[in-house]
Amino acid sequence: MITRLTTAIVLVLAAAGGYAQDYPTRAITLTNPNPPGGMNQILAQPLSAMLERITGQPAPVVNRPGGTAGVGTAYVANQPPDGYNILVTTANLHLLIEKDKIYGIKSPFTLDQIAPLALLSADPLIMVVHPSMPVKSVKELVALAKSKPNEIVFSTSGPYGITHTPQAMFFHAAGITLRHLPTTGGGPAVTQALGGHSQVTGGGPAAIYPYTQTGKLRAIASWGAKPNLTFPDVPTFISLGYKDVEAYLWVGVFTRSGIPEPVFKKMRELVAKATADPSYRAALEKVQVVPEYLDAPEFKKFFDADHRRMATAIKAIGKL
DSSP: OHHHHHHHHHHHHHHHHHHHHHOOSSOOEEEEOSOTTSHHHHHHHHHHHHHHHHHSSOOOEEEOOOTTTHHHHHHHHTSOSSSOEEEEEOTHHHHHHHHHHHHTOOOSSOGGGEEEEEEEEEEEOEEEEOTTSSOSSHHHHHHHHHHSTTTSEEEESSTTSTTHHHHHHHHHHHTOOOEEEEOSSHHHHHHHHHTTSOSEEEEOHHHHHHHHHTTSSEEEEEOSSSOOSSSTTSOBTTTTTOTTOOOEEEEEEEEETTOOHHHHHHHHHHHHHHHHSHHHHHHHHHTTOOOOOEEHHHHHHHHHHHHHHHHHHHHHHOOO
16 A cells, blocks of 8 residues: 555656746746736736746736735635646735635635745835825924824725735824725826825825835835835834834735646746846836846745734724
8 A cells, every 4th residue: 555655656757846946838828817907917017028938928917906905815715736727916815804704704825725835026115205295205294284183195005905004004003084086006006196076195206216216205205114215314113203104015926826836836946046037037127116026935935924914004004
């Protein structure tokens, strides 16, 4: 019996190894669970181009927005574990889980259905205001908000999303109340601020940098532990005395869990090779994104730490 079982295991591993050698033999789909225009799209496109160049197979980016990234994430979580589906996403992956816990809702996926492949970038969010606002600092924003409670509008990617949770975290710490304008993603949230429909929002450096350069938005603070290279003169909330206000808009790639280890290893190798290519790095630097690659084991540690930090924030926010 032991001999037969051992033989069966060897045959399975040999088959998986052979499959990995041939992988990929068809298109690898990159799912963006948010609308176009946000950080996911910014990083997914050059990754797609490099994967196509390396593998000789298509690597289309498909947008599957909805449910604060839940729809697209659930799609990947429920695909066959064959290595042909990659999820490009942000902290919305665990924010949705924590929000559902608060409301006693069954999430459309579980974290054990998703396996981290690599971290692509990790930038602090930047708070911006519409130029019509008589505000050039956090101190002035707090004073104005206290004089007009619930009148100033802030836009986000949706309740408990990656741009809502950090903003709510700061408002709670500052003791101010603003009116929430939820949208379907980071891109739409910035669009609302550009149009003056909201006066405050937060976004990744790459997404908002062009608008701060043209004066369409004004940056006043960063959620990072230290100043961001793209916005070196913008103070952090921590430096302004808000010691617990820290959050990052990271983007990582994941896949369905349960993929045979030889194939999963090949996926990691492909992503590592793609992100190390000078063309990929140049594409990101062109749009003010600083690559910050971490392979699966290191990314898992980063993800777990971020999850703990944001889970604490959402518990403090409570039901809205």
